[in-house]
Structures are given as C-alpha cells and as structure tokens.
Amino acid sequence: MRDRTFILNWIETAHLSRDIQHTKDSETTGKRAYPSPEPEEMSDLTPERTKKRKTASTDEDDEVEDIDVETTPRALLMPSRPAPSPSSSPTKSSASIRSASLRSSSQASSSRASSSRRKLSNLSLVEHGVQRQQLNGPDTPNLPQPIVDALKTIQRLERGKHVLASILDRSRLTSLLDVNDLDDRAFATDRDVGSHLSPDDVDEILADAERCFKMDHDEGVWNVEVHQYLLKKVLRRSGSSRLVDFTLCTTAPIIRDYLPPRAAEKRVDFCFFIDPSCDPSYKPRIETLVKLLPEMSISHTSYGPLRVRPTTVSLETKRPGNDFDGAILQISVWQSAHWVMLRSLLGRTWPGKQACGLSRKDYANKGLRELGALHGIVVQGHDWIYVATSPAFVDEEGRESTRTVSFGDFAGEFGSPD
Incomplete structure (x- = not known):
C-alpha cells in the first residue's frame, strides 16, 4: 500500500495540472471562464416554461389554489449584489429601513391570511374537501365522542x-x-x-420559549428550540412504552391519490405515529396492508419513515401572530387526505357482504364512525390550540358526502385550551 505522503503529493499534482489546463483553455478561447453549477443545482436554476395566456375558461382556471407546497426552505443561488458606487444616493437610516421592512412584512402576512381564507373557502366546495365548523365546547352539536372526550380533558386541566x-x-x-x-x-x-415534567424541565422550556419570542425567531427555530424538546420530554420519557412516538415531518409529502381534487398538497411540522416495533402484533398486519396501498404506505404520505408507521395526531406550528388560517388550511388538507386514505384502506379490506352483512361503502363508513376523529394541535408562539377533524357522511342537504369537517377555534368557559 502506498504511503500517505505519496497520495497527498499525487493529489496536489493532479489539482495543479487541472488548474494549468483550465488556464490554457481560457486563454485559447479568449473568453472569461465561469464555474458551472452542479447538476442538482441546475435543476433549481432552470426556469419553468412560461404558460401561454388562456383565451377560454378551463377547469384549471378554477383550481382550489396554485401549487404552494409547504417544504423546507432551500438556499437560492443568487448573484452577489454589486457594491454601491460613491456617487449613489445617501443610505437610508436603519430606522427607515426597519420601518419599511415591518410594513412589508405586515402586508405580506395580511396577503397570506387572505389567501388562506380564500383557499379554505374554495376547499369546502370540492369532493373530499374540508368544511370548517366552530368548536364551542363539548356541547357543540353533532360532535363525535372522541372530540367531546378531548374537550372535557382540556376543561379538567384548565x-x-x-x-x-x-x-x-x-x-x-x-x-x-x-x-x-x-x-x-x-x-x-x-x-x-x-x-411527568420536572420543575427544572418546565423552567428550561419556558426560558427557551421566552428567548424565541424576544428574538422574534421564525417557526423553524421554535421547532428546534422548544417544540422538539417538549415533545421529546413528554413522549420519550424513561419508562414509557414508546408505542406512540413523534417525528418532525416538514418534508413528508401527501400521496396524490388522497388529495382533494385540484388542491395543492400541504405539509405539517410534526406528527405522532404508532411504532409497530414496540408491539409484535402490529408488524405482520401492517406488512400485509401496505401491499394493498399506493406507494406501499400505511400512511397518507410517501415519506419513508412513515410508510410502515401509522400516523395519528398532527401538529402545525407558526411563529407568534402569523397566519393562523394558513395553519388551519395545512392541517385540514393533511388530515383530509388521511381520511381519504382510511376510507380507501377499509374499502380494500372489505370481507364481502356475505361475511359482514354490509356493502363496501357501509363497511367503510362504519369503520370511520368508530374511529370518530383525528386530533391536531396548532401551535402559534406560546399558544397551543386544539383542533380536530371528522368525516362528514352527509352534507347540509342530507346528501351523501365524503368531505371532512374541521373543528377549531375552541375557547371554552375557562379560557383558551393552550
């Protein structure tokens, strides 16, 4: 085996030869050489082909929303800004810049909120869409029992x-x-x-949350500094069974088969899941079921870690005062797709009318009624707000429906349930 010094010398020689050849090529062509982006960077830089203006109305004109996938931000490759010339106009004061920035941020937030409300409204009109309903407490009409139980627990804690x-x-x-x-x-x-949190745990979490608030951090920092730590302390404490665990899932896409028509996919920040490795009885059943489902996933997402781990509770986080309607939209689309997946799964596992006495549709509806609700939490800064969804089997006019009802904005007799 050649020694380490020989290898390092060889690498230096190779680099020098490449640089010399690169210089010769540049001198030969007489043109300035620019570094080429890597192939994966090229895909980000390649612009999409501009669509021609439509002259007639089509279904695409009535889309629920534009493509607006909630993904983890990526760095953009941008040219460096040229240095200002001495003759340029005087620089604005930092106070003026800050004021303009705040106005721009406020306008952007207002625009996002308006867009989210419009998209929620449009979503209520399509098959497998979402209908919002005010959550006024355990006595809200037609409330599934699992949501009633959750609200009573919240009131007991209050x-x-x-x-x-x-x-x-x-x-x-x-x-x-x-x-x-x-x-x-x-x-x-x-x-x-x-x-089970100790006083020291609570003090540490509160200090981190206060620091995020004072420094005006974005939701990604809140997730790392506060939410991840709190969830870990609650769900992964010593001595727990770990059958129910959680994961950050900001990159988990919804499988297209389960999305409402013409709706862009939405993602959430965290979700709880059932870990079959903690209960041997789960694994063989899940392995059988995934063979029947799109993307071979027991969940409504194709995200690898969740393909064999059924998801349960969903969490969407926002920084303080930022786009609450957007959070409701994200968690509503996410859970609506979850209900469509569950309906599909029940339909695929229907044992036949002779065996169960029910049609395929009635068998699926029976299973969905027994489950009753999917629970969620919207976290907005220091506020934790309970939300939930359930399947709507009939609409306001008594016709059959496959839409999802989204219950939220609950503020009971004893205050906000956060």
Missing part, C-alpha cells in the same frame, strides 16, 4: 385537576402549587395520567 403525575416529588412542587393556587386535586390518581 380547572387544575389531574395536571401532575402522581409519582412526582411533591416537596419540589410546593412553590408551583402555591403560586397557581392548586391543591391535591392537581395530582392524578392514575399513574399514566398527568405531566
């Missing part, structure tokens, strides 16, 4: 009941109980109920 796990050291919580006027009812009687 009253300070069963907030803390019974195994926590009460001597370390004296100050917390006193400041918040809590008594022994704050401790759960069931070992698996209540928060």
Whole structure:
C-alpha cells in the first residue's frame, strides 16, 4: 500500500495540472471562464416554461389554489449584489429601513391570511374537501365522542385537576402549587395520567420559549428550540412504552391519490405515529396492508419513515401572530387526505357482504364512525390550540358526502385550551 505522503503529493499534482489546463483553455478561447453549477443545482436554476395566456375558461382556471407546497426552505443561488458606487444616493437610516421592512412584512402576512381564507373557502366546495365548523365546547352539536372526550380533558386541566403525575416529588412542587393556587386535586390518581415534567424541565422550556419570542425567531427555530424538546420530554420519557412516538415531518409529502381534487398538497411540522416495533402484533398486519396501498404506505404520505408507521395526531406550528388560517388550511388538507386514505384502506379490506352483512361503502363508513376523529394541535408562539377533524357522511342537504369537517377555534368557559 502506498504511503500517505505519496497520495497527498499525487493529489496536489493532479489539482495543479487541472488548474494549468483550465488556464490554457481560457486563454485559447479568449473568453472569461465561469464555474458551472452542479447538476442538482441546475435543476433549481432552470426556469419553468412560461404558460401561454388562456383565451377560454378551463377547469384549471378554477383550481382550489396554485401549487404552494409547504417544504423546507432551500438556499437560492443568487448573484452577489454589486457594491454601491460613491456617487449613489445617501443610505437610508436603519430606522427607515426597519420601518419599511415591518410594513412589508405586515402586508405580506395580511396577503397570506387572505389567501388562506380564500383557499379554505374554495376547499369546502370540492369532493373530499374540508368544511370548517366552530368548536364551542363539548356541547357543540353533532360532535363525535372522541372530540367531546378531548374537550372535557382540556376543561379538567384548565380547572387544575389531574395536571401532575402522581409519582412526582411533591416537596419540589410546593412553590408551583402555591403560586397557581392548586391543591391535591392537581395530582392524578392514575399513574399514566398527568405531566411527568420536572420543575427544572418546565423552567428550561419556558426560558427557551421566552428567548424565541424576544428574538422574534421564525417557526423553524421554535421547532428546534422548544417544540422538539417538549415533545421529546413528554413522549420519550424513561419508562414509557414508546408505542406512540413523534417525528418532525416538514418534508413528508401527501400521496396524490388522497388529495382533494385540484388542491395543492400541504405539509405539517410534526406528527405522532404508532411504532409497530414496540408491539409484535402490529408488524405482520401492517406488512400485509401496505401491499394493498399506493406507494406501499400505511400512511397518507410517501415519506419513508412513515410508510410502515401509522400516523395519528398532527401538529402545525407558526411563529407568534402569523397566519393562523394558513395553519388551519395545512392541517385540514393533511388530515383530509388521511381520511381519504382510511376510507380507501377499509374499502380494500372489505370481507364481502356475505361475511359482514354490509356493502363496501357501509363497511367503510362504519369503520370511520368508530374511529370518530383525528386530533391536531396548532401551535402559534406560546399558544397551543386544539383542533380536530371528522368525516362528514352527509352534507347540509342530507346528501351523501365524503368531505371532512374541521373543528377549531375552541375557547371554552375557562379560557383558551393552550
């Protein structure tokens, strides 16, 4: 084997030869040589062909929305800005620039909010679309039982009941109980109920959230600094079964088969999932089912880590005061696709009318009714807001429907459920 010094000398020689040849080529052509982008960069730089203006109305004119995929931002390859010449006009003051930036940001936020409301409105008109419904508490008419149960849990926590796990050291919580006027009812009687976070954990999370707020960080920083850490402390604590876990899923695309007609896909920031490796009974059933489904995925996304891990709760995050309607739109489209996938799965596993006494459609509807709801959370800065969706089997006129009802904006008698 050649020694390391020989290899390094060979590399230096190769680089020098390449540079000399490159210089000769440039002198021969008499043209300035520019570095070429890598192939993967070329795909980002290649502009799309401009479409000709339509002279007649088509279905595409009535699209629910333009292609607006929520993806992780990528760096754009842009030419460097030329340095200002000495003769250029005087530089604006930093205060003026900041003021203009704030106005521009405010206008952009207003435009996004208006666009999100329009898209939500349009989405209610299409098959497999989404209809919004105000969530006024457990007594909201026609509310599925799983949502009623979730709201009652929220109200119980607001009253300070069963907030803390019974195994926590009460001597370390004296100050917390006193400041918040809590008594022994704050401790759960069931070992698996209540928060297991220690006072130190809570202080650290609060400090990180306060820092993100004061520094006006974007949602990506909130996700890393606050949300990821909190979810990890809750779902991956020592001694838990880990059957239910979570993942960041900002790059998880919805499978096109499950999207509402003419709707652009939307993505969410986090989702909970069932990990079949923690329960041997799940794995063989999932392996059988994925063979029947698009992209061989048990979920409504083709994202690799979730193809054999059924998704459950969805979380969409926003920075404080930023585009709440956009968050509702994202989580609504995401969960609407989830319902379409579940309906398709039930239809594919229908045992036949002779075996179950139900038609394929009634068999699927029965399964969806038994599930009842998909739960979600919109996180906007410090505020955690409960949302949920459920299938709509009939519309307002009593006709059959495959749309999804999105329940949100809940603020109960005892305040916001965040």
